[in-house]
Amino acid sequence: MRQIDYYLTVISPWTYLVGKRAAEVAARHGAVLRYKPVDPSALFARTGGVALPDRHESRQEYRLQELRRQSAKRGMPLTLKPAFFPTNPAPAAYAIIAAQEAGGGDLDGLVQSLCAACWAEEKNVADDAVITECLTRAGFNPGLTMSGLMLGADLYGKYLEEARLAGVFGFPFFIVEGERFWGQDRIEDLDLFLAGTL
Template sequence: MKTIRYYMAPQSPWTWLGHERLIAIAKRHGAEIDLRPADLNRVFPVSGGLPLAKRAPQRQAYRLVELERWSKFLGVPLNLHPKFFPVAGDDAARLIVAAREAAGDEAGLKLAGALLRAVWVEERDIADAGTLRAIAGECGLDFAALEGAREAAARIYDRNTQDAIDAKVFGAPWYEYRGEPFWGQDRLDFLDRALAAG
């Protein structure tokens, strides 16, 4: 079975731009997606990266140009200045982990997509417990049950983060197929070709 390892963060606009395309590519090649939400706040310091607020003004400005360019090119809606951003993504990431553990990869991916859309399209606060409860319900998930698995999900989230660091991940989204890394949604065409060749 072909497997794509998918390191992601639910508050990342680049992850949002690539999420549904990744799922479509995986389906086309009969590949499974190993969904691994990871904590970028722990990944950045060991990989030379900086949180957005600490980046130079010219880098922050160009990021907006690229986000708008890609959003238009892909036809994927994206609010460049969402109401709830920056936003802490840890609780949302742990909820994705819990959903995957409880209901499988497809449920985890569906919830991840809904949380990404919540930030970048719907002006919703994914750091708010009420919002997380509502989005889980919209995805057909039992929020109370997922919350009950919070400690186990936190351990897996920590492990995902350490695995990301060990795999030399430095940003999100990050895809890995047969040991080959692909950083960013703009590398999905290369991943597609690698899957076709595999």
């Protein structure tokens, strides 16, 4: 079975704008979508990326315009400057990793719920109460916030190094069979590649 490695962080609005499309593409082609949360600051430091506050004003302004356009295009409400951004993405990442390893719930729903908490609901995704709510809503044991802590932390670090070696430099990032796709606007290309037409 083909596997799509999905490198992400829930504090990226572009990850939020993926919505259910990546999961739908994977299902359409009988592929496994493997979520691999990565620390964005650490990845940028290792790959030459520039943190948002350090980018030129013109780039920051364009980002806001593009976010407004893409959220409207997708019909997804998005707060351009949410109350809890930036925040520590690690607790939410640990929960995603623990849930993926545990199974038994709606993993795609969990990821989207955590992204929406930040970008549509203005909640702090570093807050255990927010994470617990998202886990419960997606059908996972809310105790994963504690029981999955060690496993989450271990794999979070491994995914960072794996991402660097695989050529990942931003979010969302998809890799299947060595082919790389960066950005929520490349999901159609991912679909076409899996179909064998690209």
